Amino acid sequence: MNIDGTPTRTIRLTGDGRTVEIIDQTRLPHDLVFHRLANLADAETAIRDMWVRGAPLIGVTAAFGIALAMAEDGTDAMLATAIARLLATRPTAINLRWALGALRHRLTPLPPARRADAAFDEAGRLAEADVAINATIGEHGLVILRDIWARRSAAGATRLNVLTHCSAGWLATVDWGTALAPVYKAHQAGIPVQVWVDETRPRNQGAALTACELGWANIPHTVIVDNAGGHLMQHGMVDVAIVGSDRTTATGDVANKIGTYLKALAAKDNLVPFYVALPSSTIDWTLDDGVASIPIEERDPAEVAMVSGRTADGQMATVRVIPATSTAVNYGFDVTPARLVTGLITERGTCAASRDGLATLFPERRSA
Amino acid sequence: MNIDGTPTRTIRLTGDGRTVEIIDQTRLPHDLVFHRLANLADAETAIRDMWVRGAPLIGVTAAFGIALAMAEDGTDAMLATAIARLLATRPTAINLRWALGALRHRLTPLPPARRADAAFDEAGRLAEADVAINATIGEHGLVILRDIWARRSAAGATRLNVLTHCSAGWLATVDWGTALAPVYKAHQAGIPVQVWVDETRPRNQGAALTACELGWANIPHTVIVDNAGGHLMQHGMVDVAIVGSDRTTATGDVANKIGTYLKALAAKDNLVPFYVALPSSTIDWTLDDGVASIPIEERDPAEVAMVSGRTADGQMATVRVIPATSTAVNYGFDVTPARLVTGLITERGTCAASRDGLATLFPERRSA
Numbered sequence: 001m002n003i004d005g006t007p008t009r010t011i012r013l014t015g016d017g018r019t020v021e022i023i024d025q026t027r028l029p030h031d032l033v034f035h036r037l038a039n040l041a042d043a044e045t046a047i048r049d050m051w052v053r054g055a056p057l058i059g060v061t062a063a064f065g066i067a068l069a070m071a072e073d074g075t076d077a078m079l080a081t082a083i084a085r086l087l088a089t090r091p092t093a094i095n096l097r098w099a100l101g102a103l104r105h106r107l108t109p110l111p112p113a114r115r116a117d118a119a120f121d122e123a124g125r126l127a128e129a130d131v132a133i134n135a136t137i138g139e140h141g142l143v144i145l146r147d148i149w150a151r152r153s154a155a156g157a158t159r160l161n162v163l164t165h166c167s168a169g170w171l172a173t174v175d176w177g178t179a180l181a182p183v184y185k186a187h188q189a190g191i192p193v194q195v196w197v198d199e200t201r202p203r204n205q206g207a208a209l210t211a212c213e214l215g216w217a218n219i220p221h222t223v224i225v226d227n228a229g230g231h232l233m234q235h236g237m238v239d240v241a242i243v244g245s246d247r248t249t250a251t252g253d254v255a256n257k258i259g260t261y262l263k264a265l266a267a268k269d270n271l272v273p274f275y276v277a278l279p280s281s282t283i284d285w286t287l288d289d290g291v292a293s294i295p296i297e298e299r300d301p302a303e304v305a306m307v308s309g310r311t312a313d314g315q316m317a318t319v320r321v322i323p324a325t326s327t328a329v330n331y332g333f334d335v336t337p338a339r340l341v342t343g344l345i346t347e348r349g350t351c352a353a354s355r356d357g358l359a360t361l362f363p364e365r366r367s368a
Numbered sequence: 369m370n371i372d373g374t375p376t377r378t379i380r381l382t383g384d385g386r387t388v389e390i391i392d393q394t395r396l397p398h399d400l401v402f403h404r405l406a407n408l409a410d411a412e413t414a415i416r417d418m419w420v421r422g423a424p425l426i427g428v429t430a431a432f433g434i435a436l437a438m439a440e441d442g443t444d445a446m447l448a449t450a451i452a453r454l455l456a457t458r459p460t461a462i463n464l465r466w467a468l469g470a471l472r473h474r475l476t477p478l479p480p481a482r483r484a485d486a487a488f489d490e491a492g493r494l495a496e497a498d499v500a501i502n503a504t505i506g507e508h509g510l511v512i513l514r515d516i517w518a519r520r521s522a523a524g525a526t527r528l529n530v531l532t533h534c535s536a537g538w539l540a541t542v543d544w545g546t547a548l549a550p551v552y553k554a555h556q557a558g559i560p561v562q563v564w565v566d567e568t569r570p571r572n573q574g575a576a577l578t579a580c581e582l583g584w585a586n587i588p589h590t591v592i593v594d595n596a597g598g599h600l601m602q603h604g605m606v607d608v609a610i611v612g613s614d615r616t617t618a619t620g621d622v623a624n625k626i627g628t629y630l631k632a633l634a635a636k637d638n639l640v641p642f643y644v645a646l647p648s649s650t651i652d653w654t655l656d657d658g659v660a661s662i663p664i665e666e667r668d669p670a671e672v673a674m675v676s677g678r679t680a681d682g683q684m685a686t687v688r689v690i691p692a693t694s695t696a697v698n699y700g701f702d703v704t705p706a707r708l709v710t711g712l713i714t715e716r717g718t719c720a721a722s723r724d725g726l727a728t729l730f731p732e733r734r735s736a
Contacts, residue, residue, distance in 0.1 A: 211690050221695075222697050225626065226593070227569060235659075261602070262597070304593055319679055320398075326397075328590060334602070
């Protein structure tokens with residue numbers, strides 16, 4: 001997507017073909033800063049410290065991390081080490097495991113000296129595939145938004161109100177995004193879309209990233225606190241909710257940013273369609289019960305205790321918002337049961353959030 | 369309740385009997401600052417700018433505001449003006465209207481010269497009544513917590529986990545609090561209570577005030593983001609939720625801090641008891657449908673865009689957390705339909721959240 005008219009991606013190879021450049025998303029929305037990742041440790045830091053985030057982008061960054069490691073040392077030992085270290089950076093996102101599995105599969109048969117080239121090639125291929133997949137998700141989602149807009153506009157509505165939680169736009173992927181891909185497609189198709197952007201505490205990815213990229217695209221949007229969505233839905237101010245997924249079970253349960261479940265409950269209670277947009281790489285075909293089985297990352301309580309932003313005089317500052325003597329806990333994700341999900345929007349189309357629904361789109365997995 | 373061993377109330381008359389002292393709650397949890405209110409304008413500011421907040425405390429502060437106005441000018445014109453100005457400070461809290469109605473009723477028949485004394489007397493009476501009402505709510509709530517704790521401890525639990533949203537502790541009242549009164553009573557009764565404290569964006573009354581007063585009372589507590597409660601309930605980590613109310617309909621619908629509805633939905637979905645503790649002064653007997661009828665205050669979007677707290681070097685700072693070009697909206701409350709409420713805990717006992725339930729406790733209102 002464009003930033004001030006310049007086509008930009010969240011991650012790309014630089015001219016030397018051996019260094020990776022990313023947007024440091026911890027600096028948004030206040031500063032647009034690019035970082036170079038030169039080795040495995042840089043890639044680990046980028047994922048763990050959330051310079052990059054979002055399941056698809058985490059996967060691609062990990063793939064480039066393997067390539068950077070192989071450029072230094074193409075041995076089996078380094079390959080195993082690099083996979084283990086990258087796998088440990090974030091426990092919930094299944095794409096990490098999926099991307100690392102793809103790299104392992106491609107590199108293991110090769111002699112060490114040929115692994116770096118192959119790894120950069122494979123990582124680049126995953127990046128391009130992510131872009132294509134998300135564009136396709138956008139097209140499938142557009143069908144849904146067109147349908148809802150046709151009904152709403154016939155009833156006199158002047159805009160299509162979409163609510164989203166966290167950041168599942170292009171900043172969460174290589175390009176286009178997952179949950180926001182349909183929004184971008186709808187905007188391009190002339191549908192007057194307006195996005196309610198959940199702030200998404202504790203890291204404020206909605207307020208910082210979703211609002212930022214919607215602003216770059218000149219799409220009308222309004223930031224709300226995470227507490228507000230239920231009220232908006234009760235009063236008919238949300239036409240559809242679309243979120244992303246960090247891991248999806250074979251039965252359609254969805255692990256996504258903490259708080260997604262609460263919005264899904266409110267959508268159900270108010271008959272608001274609740275869609276999850278996801279590349280099939282987020283589907284964990286081995287899991288049936290999301291609440292019981294998906295590991296939920298517990299992050300540093302300081303993310304709850306502290307909030308960062310820009311002061312009136314333009315400085316970045318971090319302030320403590322809880323008493324000095326109080327403690328906090330910080331669960332990164334929650335699981336939305338399939339029963340609350342209207343549909344899953346994937347690169348192969350939209351289906352019911354169920355084993356049978358997924359089987360219609362992924363028949364090759366039916367026996368899995 | 370005590371602050372560092374000193375019995376303290378949120379509002380009190382100073383020694384001269386003509387000045388009111390309050391805790392400036394916008395400075396908590398970082399600084400404990402008392403302000404003197406010397407006239408009507410001070411009282412208006414204190415309520416509108418939320419130096420005091422919480423439905424019961426707003427009502428008592430408004431009553432003292434009338435007294436301060438009468439001390440300057442006891443005429444009918446000033447009485448009408450003072451009531452109108454105080455009524456305009458916060459639209460959702462019904463206690464404001466209730467307290468001002470009580471003052472109007474008491475003062476109108478009196479000659480202007482006698483109104484100031486009567487107003488201070490009446491405001492003091494409302495303050496004492498609030499303390500007594502909340503202590504009684506605490507006793508009725510304790511019955512519920514004892515019962516839940518008996519079952520949980522028999523099942524091997526080592527602590528009773530209570531979730532609360534916003535601040536409905538003693539800082540929201542004159543003393544004791546509403547939602548937290550049962551928690552204080554349980555703590556005093558030796559029940560090992562632990563409180564999950566919703567941060568409560570945008571103004572962070574949970575993180576700032578509830579955590580603060582629980583800390584003063586040495587009650588174990590953990591601050592969570594507003595997004596986290598559903599996850600905790602899914603995993604059996606919440607035994608009961610108790611919140612306060614800013615306005616309650618005659619049918620048991622509850623307007624409370626924005627986001628309360630989302631927690632009530634999660635409680636219902638996970639069979640967690642969800643109680644609302646309220647003085648009967650928050651009941652608006654004229655309303656039947658909370659979602660349709662209760663006016664919801666829309667506050668300054670800056671409260672969403674900005675977060676205040678203390679920096680590492682001890683300074684207070686306010687930081688912007690959304691892009692410079694993005695906008696926000698800020699609804700202060702939402703309405704939780706009665707169907708999601710396990711019970712209403714009032715000064716007369718606990719009842720079902722329904723017209724019939726309320727009629728058992730308030731039979732004199734049956735014909736209203």
